[in-house]
Amino acid sequence: MNGTPDLAFARKILAAQPFSALLGTRLVAFGDGEATLELDNREDLRQQYGYVHGGVLAYVAENAMAFAAGTASGNRPLTAGFTIDYVRPADGTSLLARARVVRAGRGLAVCRCDVVCVGPDGGETVCAVAQGTISFAPAAAAGRS
Incomplete structure (x- = not known):
């Protein structure tokens, strides 16, 4: 891929991720070193106390950081x-x-992510904070798993 992808292209990438499709994740912002993913809070994503499972929070944070890094590299x-x-x-x-x-840089990006819960009134509360390192696979390795 040459150049930085745009929002429409990035949404196609998200749609091609089976797990993201299963969860119903949406890419709502993408560009200039930033990305925002949105996910509805559903009963099947909760743990035994009624809160969203930590694994779901980790997934959405990790994926958002990877998309943000994708704005910095082709x-x-x-x-x-x-x-x-x-x-x-x-x-x-x-x-x-x-x-x-x-x-x-050329081979790595360091990213941060705030995961917020949106209440019925539209108010936001930070529920998780993440930091990650994203590597960039060379074009020759793009076909490997």
Whole structure:
């Protein structure tokens, strides 16, 4: 891929991810070192206490950071590693994962992400904070799994 992808192209990439399609994830912003993913809070995404499962929060944070990194390179972003801190139980009607590139080089990007719960009134509460390192696969490796 040459150049930086646009929102329409990035949405096609998200739609091609079977797990993202299963969860119903939407890419609502993409460009200039930032990406935002949105996910409805559904009963089947909750744990036994009624909050969104931590694995779902980790997924949406990791994927948002990879998309943010994708705005910084024409190559395929692959997560090299990340950490997440759960700062509040996640509830509300939906989640927003807002990621941004902190620093990008030719081979790696460091990104941060805030995951917020959106309440019925539209108010937002931070429920998780993540930081990750995204590597860029060379074009020759794009066909490998």
